[in-house]
Amino acid sequence: MRQKTIKKDISCSGIGLHEGKKVNLTLKPAPENTGIVFWLKKGRERVSLDLNPYYVSDTLLATTLSKDNKQVATVEHLLGAIQGLEIDNLYIEVEGEELPIMDGSATSFVFLMRSVGLKKQNAPKKVLGITKPLKIENGNKKIEARPYKGLKIHYEIDFSHPLIGRQTYTYINSPERFVTEIAKARTFGFLKDVEMLQQAGKAKGGSLENALVLDEYGLINTDGLRFKDEFVRHKILDFLGDILLIGMPLWGEFKVSCSGHAFNNHFVRFLLENKDHYLTEITLSEEKHLTPKKKPVFEAEPEVVLNM
Ligand SMILES: [Zn+2]
Incomplete structure (x- = not known):
């Protein structure tokens, strides 16, 4: 079984559950053995955040990750879709403090990733x-x-x-x-x-x-x-x-x-x-x-x- 990523960039925007503001999300292919990495963007600043349970700073309404004064809330439905579709490597670029809630399920994220298609990489899955x-x-x-x-x-x-x-x-x-x-x-x-x-x-x-x-x-x-x-x-x-x-x-x-x-x-x-x-x-x-x-x-x- 080999590692997988998506074939090309795909973007969407939607409303965040916490703040009710519009947020932009772009998913990008990542090289093998990268894992899943968030890029939290604000203006020219960009903080990269890999998956780590110690970055979880709040679990009241949803799972929120924080690092270096940047945060991203409501990550669980997109991460659920990534685990469900067995995607190993992906960059998740977020402009805003949370992921869009979409319809409250993972179906929009599945649609996005499947619409660009998944690509098998050379490295074996770990x-x-x-x-x-x-x-x-x-x-x-x-x-x-x-x-x-x-x-x-x-x-x-x-x-x-x-x-x-x-x-x-x-x-x-x-x-x-x-x-x-x-x-x-x-x-x-x-x-x-x-x-x-x-x-x-x-x-x-x-x-x-x-x-x-x-x-x-x-x-x-x-x-x-x-x-x-x-x-x-x-x-x-x-x-x-x-x-x-x-x-x-x-x-x-x-x-x-x-x-x-x-x-x-x-x-x-x-x-x-x-x-x-x-x-x-x-x-x-x-x-x-x-x-x-x-x-x-x-x-x-x-x-x-x-x-x-
Ligand atoms: Zn949920």
């Missing part, structure tokens, strides 16, 4: 594989990880709301499955929270055009749901984006309950801090499908890590 089962938990929030040849996510949410309730979904990552099962699922919020946020001067760009909004009884959006379990599918999109912040595509089987951006980030930081114990770099060469440096232990019971 991923980080989980080597040993582990589990982190805090109250009802849980993430369990196990070795797996690929990326598999079993997600569970439980909201005491008549339209959501308990939803579970099992997703095995591939570009085809990402496009049909996950990319279209929109972000969601509750009317009481939206009102509170907007009174506090936040979520200024939030509207029924870019989020599913729920009151006590049901959905306020008149166009209905795209999937009856759109909520849990969107949580998988967020998880795909948040775990890419580890800096490389991640391979493993993940059982996730009631997590969110903050807990996802905590999990990724924990993995990185304990890299020698739980992770190995795997080069996916064409001849030998899997060449891990350390042999994964598939059968062991997860080590429960309570460090919250």
Whole structure:
């Protein structure tokens, strides 16, 4: 399996969720072994920011990255699309402090990248594989990880709301499955929270055009749901984006309950801090499908890590 980037530059603009201002986004092809790199532009200044869970500075409404007094918010849906489409190398140039929210899903980003097309590069793909089962938990929030040849996510949410309730979904990552099962699922919020946020001067760009909004009884959006379990599918999109912040595509089987951006980030930081114990770099060469440096232990019971 070889690394991938996009064939040529592609730009779009849209409204940011936080500030409600217009922001410009350009995606550019990057050479092999570059990884995913943000270029945050303001006038002539440009700060480059690679994927690193320690750049996460805020997780209130979305995942925000900060470096050298520059920030970029709401990165998770584009990063989810990059992980879903299995793109390895890309420059993401942003003029503005956040990525455009588009329709609240990853579908516009998928459309952009697929419309210019993807290009296979010469270098073999590299991923980080989980080597040993582990589990982190805090109250009802849980993430369990196990070795797996690929990326598999079993997600569970439980909201005491008549339209959501308990939803579970099992997703095995591939570009085809990402496009049909996950990319279209929109972000969601509750009317009481939206009102509170907007009174506090936040979520200024939030509207029924870019989020599913729920009151006590049901959905306020008149166009209905795209999937009856759109909520849990969107949580998988967020998880795909948040775990890419580890800096490389991640391979493993993940059982996730009631997590969110903050807990996802905590999990990724924990993995990185304990890299020698739980992770190995795997080069996916064409001849030998899997060449891990350390042999994964598939059968062991997860080590429960309570460090919250
Ligand atoms: Zn989201």
